[in-house]
Every structure is written in structure tokens, then in C-alpha cells.
Amino acid sequence: MAFNAAEKTAMGQALELARRGVRGANPLVGAVILNNDGAVLATGWHRGAGTAHAEADALATAAAAGIDVRGTTMVVTLEPCSHTGRTGPCSQAIIGSGIGRVVYAAADTTSDAAGGAAALAAAGVETEGGLMAGESRELNHRWSAAVRENRPFVTVKTAQSLDGHTAAADGTSQWITSPEAREDAQELRARCDAIVAGTGTVQADNPRLTVRGRPGAEDAAEPLSQPLRVVMGTTEVPASAAVRGTDGRFLQIHTHDPAVVLSGLHARGVRHVLVEGGATVASAFLRAGLADELVVYTAPKLLGAGTPSFFGLGVSTLTEAQAWRFDAAGGAFRLTGPDLRLQLEPTPENNEPTIGH
Ligand SMILES: NC(=O)C1=CN([C@@H]2O[C@H](COP(=O)(O)OP(=O)(O)OC[C@H]3O[C@@H](n4cnc5c(N)ncnc54)[C@H](OP(=O)(O)O)[C@@H]3O)[C@@H](O)[C@H]2O)C=CC1
Numbered sequence: 001m002a003f004n005a006a007e008k009t010a011m012g013q014a015l016e017l018a019r020r021g022v023r024g025a026n027p028l029v030g031a032v033i034l035n036n037d038g039a040v041l042a043t044g045w046h047r048g049a050g051t052a053h054a055e056a057d058a059l060a061t062a063a064a065a066g067i068d069v070r071g072t073t074m075v076v077t078l079e080p081c082s083h084t085g086r087t088g089p090c091s092q093a094i095i096g097s098g099i100g101r102v103v104y105a106a107a108d109t110t111s112d113a114a115g116g117a118a119a120l121a122a123a124g125v126e127t128e129g130g131l132m133a134g135e136s137r138e139l140n141h142r143w144s145a146a147v148r149e150n151r152p153f154v155t156v157k158t159a160q161s162l163d164g165h166t167a168a169a170d171g172t173s174q175w176i177t178s179p180e181a182r183e184d185a186q187e188l189r190a191r192c193d194a195i196v197a198g199t200g201t202v203q204a205d206n207p208r209l210t211v212r213g214r215p216g217a218e219d220a221a222e223p224l225s226q227p228l229r230v231v232m233g234t235t236e237v238p239a240s241a242a243v244r245g246t247d248g249r250f251l252q253i254h255t256h257d258p259a260v261v262l263s264g265l266h267a268r269g270v271r272h273v274l275v276e277g278g279a280t281v282a283s284a285f286l287r288a289g290l291a292d293e294l295v296v297y298t299a300p301k302l303l304g305a306g307t308p309s310f311f312g313l314g315v316s317t318l319t320e321a322q323a324w325r326f327d328a329a330g331g332a333f334r335l336t337g338p339d340l341r342l343q344l345e346p347t348p349e350n351n352e353p354t355i356g357h
């Protein structure tokens with residue numbers, strides 16, 4: 001394999017572009033188109049499930065700028081796909097564009113999307129993989145684990161006080177975080193297929209668990225399909241509970257096992273789950289190694305007592321601590337109004353998920 005200096009630089013840039021995407025049902029992918037002198041002609045990245053893939057995004061950017069890409073090189077962080085999902089196959093779009101060479105980082109090992117490199121080569125496009133493959137694989141290591149194990153990608157979100165409580169001593173929790181933080185959390189809801197909460201939260205909060213205040217939300221002029229609202233636990237959700245709604249997108253799963261919830265949801269086509277708590281349910285996903293992304297909103301308030309954000313993780317001494325790291329994709333930390341938003345992912349050494357092997 002021979003990659004020139006411009007291709008190596010472009011792959012680094014493509015990895016940075018990939019990090020602009022959002023984690024969830026699809027992997028983070030970036031793409032750069034180079035001319036034969038190694039100059040960047042166009043760039044693209046994938047913005048999440050249902051939007052253009054990075055390759056198509058870069059091709060569209062080039063087309064919009066009137067750039068002729070025939071005979072040029074595309075550098076992309078993941079092997080171009082060969083399947084028609086919510087968007088068309090990238091390998092065919094590349095072949096159709098006349099691009100002469102494709103350099104990719106990691107192979108696409110998903111059963112339905114794999115085979116893009118072979119399709120490109122068969123069409124006469126010079127195709128080489130493996131450049132910075134480790135970086136690309138690490139960028140999507142939790143997404144890959146979810147795909148490998150036939151389960152949805154899991155985001156756990158919590159809103160806590162500065163001293164790590166999700167509810168005060170009397171069980172009150174509305175609201176710990178600011179309107180700005182709660183508005184930000186609506187974005188998490190909008191990009192997932194299902195929202196999971198426990199029966200305890202239903203009893204305490206009577207939540208709606210809906211997407212609101214954005215195009216396609218329940219309060220929009222033409223509402224689109226909402227994420228599925230899922231309650232886990234054995235206590236029957238009351239007929240009057242707001243979470244039941246009227247659109248038929250409510251489901252109770254009578255279990256305490258996160259793996260059972262995930263396999264049931266995967267069978268229904270759910271590829272991204274948002275776990276909204278409470279602490280009992282969130283901790284169960286963490287304990288099982290079934291949390292791929294953690295978003296923690298921390299309000300500058302002290303409660304001194306109450307429900308800890310996470311408990312019962314099976315950690316009895318410091319060396320057993322779950323290891324997480326700040327996730328540059330999506331912004332590791334930033335202020336949302338007066339509150340701090342942290343985004344983390346498990347380190348590759350952390351407990352890998354335990355289902356699906
Ligand atoms: N700040 C925040 O981000 C949030 C705060 N809250 C607050 O947290 C509190 C509710 O949290 P919490 O009491 O932990 O309730 P949960 O919503 O986590 O629900 C816990 C209940 O769900 C069932 N259950 C489901 N899975 C498991 C499991 N793996 N292990 C044990 N039980 C399970 C059990 O009920 P069953 O007997 O029915 O099976 C259990 O009592 C409220 O005060 C609420 O206001 C809630 C959500 C978010």
C-alpha cells in the first residue's frame with residue numbers, strides 16, 4: 001500500500017471532519033476530495049442517520065461549487081458503502097462521479113453495507129484501504145460494538161446537581177437544570193429512535209418523553225413520527241400516564257434487564273436509544289456495559305443529599321472504576337446556559353457490552 005503525503009494529511013482532516021457528526025445509529029465519517037496536486041477541492045461529513053453520507057456530502061459540495069471531480073482522489077475515513085439504506089450507495093455515487101482513486105481508512109464490516117471497495121475496484125476505480133484505520137476504528141469503537149452485537153447504540157443522559165444528585169432528598173427533580181440545558185437535551189431526543197425511562201420516573205414525574213419545539217416535533221404544524229416512548233419495569237404504567245400519549249408510540253417492557261430492552265427494541269428497528277433515567281435504570285445500563293455515550297448536564301446547585309446519579313456499578317475499590325473519556329465528537333464539554341454539558345464515551349478498555357456474543 002502506498003499513500004502519498006497529501007493523502008495522509010487529508011485523512012487527518014477527514015477524521016476531524018468526522019468528529020463534527022453526531023453519535024447514534026450511524027458511524028462518524030469524514031471525506032476530502034483532492035486534485036492531482038494534492039490540493040483540497042471539497043470536504044464532507046455525515047451529520048447523522050437519514051442525512052447524506054460523507055462521500056455524498058463532499059460530492060454535493062464539489063458539484064455546488066462547479067468543481068469537476070473526474071480523475072481526482074477521494075479520501076474517506078470509512079470504506080464507501082454498497083447498500084441502499086435511507087440514502088443511496090456511496091460506491092455507485094463515486095463511480096458515477098468519475099473519481100479516479102479512493103483512499104479509505106477502516107473497512108466497513110457491517111453485513112449490508114460492506115463490499116463498497118470491491119464494487120469500486122470492479123468499476124475501475126483505484127481503491128486502497130488501511131490508511132489510519134486504527135484512528136477510524138477507535139472513533140467508532142462503540143458504534144461498531146453495537147452493530148456487532150445486534151443492539152441499538154445507547155446514549156445515557158442525566159441532569160444532576162454539582163454534587164452528583166439527580167433528585168433531592170424528597171424526590172423532587174424538576175428542574176435541576178436550566179431551560180437552556182433542557183432545550184439542548186431535546187436535540188438528543190430528536191436524534192434517537194426510542195427514549196427509555198423507568199417506572200420510578202413515570203411515577204415521580206409523569207413525563208411526556210416527547211420531542212418538542214423543533215421541526216417535525218409534536219407541537220410542529222406537521223408532526224413527524226416521534227421516538228418510541230419506552231418504560232422499563234414491572235409496575236403497570238397507569239392508563240392516565242402522559243407517556244402513553246395517543247399516537248401508539250408507547251411501549252412498556254416488563255423487565256429489569258437492559259439487554260432484554262435492547263434486543264426487543266432492535267427487533268423493532270430501533271438503532272439509537274436514549275436512556276433518560278432515573279438513576280436506577282441509568283445505572284443498570286452502565287453496570288451492564290451497555291452505555292455507549294454519556295451526556296451529563298451539571299447544574300451549579302448543591303443538594304447535599306438525594307438520589308446519586310449512578311450507583312450499584314459493582315465498583316468496590318478505585319482500581320475497578322469505570323473508565324470514561326471526554327468525547328471530542330459533539331464537543332466534550334460546554335456551557336448550556338448556566339449549566340455544564342459533558343459528553344463522554346467509555347474508553348476502549350472499559351467493560352465492553354455483554355450481550356450478543
Ligand atoms: N435529573 C434527572 O436527569 C432525572 C431525575 N429523575 C428523578 O429520579 C427519580 C426516579 O429515579 P429512580 O427511583 O431511580 O427510578 P427509575 O425511573 O430508574 O425506575 C426505577 C424502577 O424501575 C424498575 N426497574 C427497571 N429496571 C430496573 C433495574 N435494572 N433494577 C431495578 N429496578 C428496575 C423498578 O420498578 P418495578 O418495580 O416497576 O419493576 C424500579 O423501582 C425521581 O425522583 C425523578 O424525578 C428521573 C429521571 C431523570
Ligand SMILES: Nc1c(N[C@@H]2O[C@H](COP(=O)(O)O)[C@@H](O)[C@H]2O)[nH]c(=O)[nH]c1=O
Nearest residue numbers: 159173175176177205207208209210276
Ligand atoms: N429533572 C430534569 C430532567 N428530568 C428528565 O426529564 C423528564 C421530563 O420529560 P418531559 O415530561 O418530556 O419534559 C423527566 O421525567 C426526566 O427523565 N431532565 C433535565 O434535562 N433536567 C432536569 O432537571
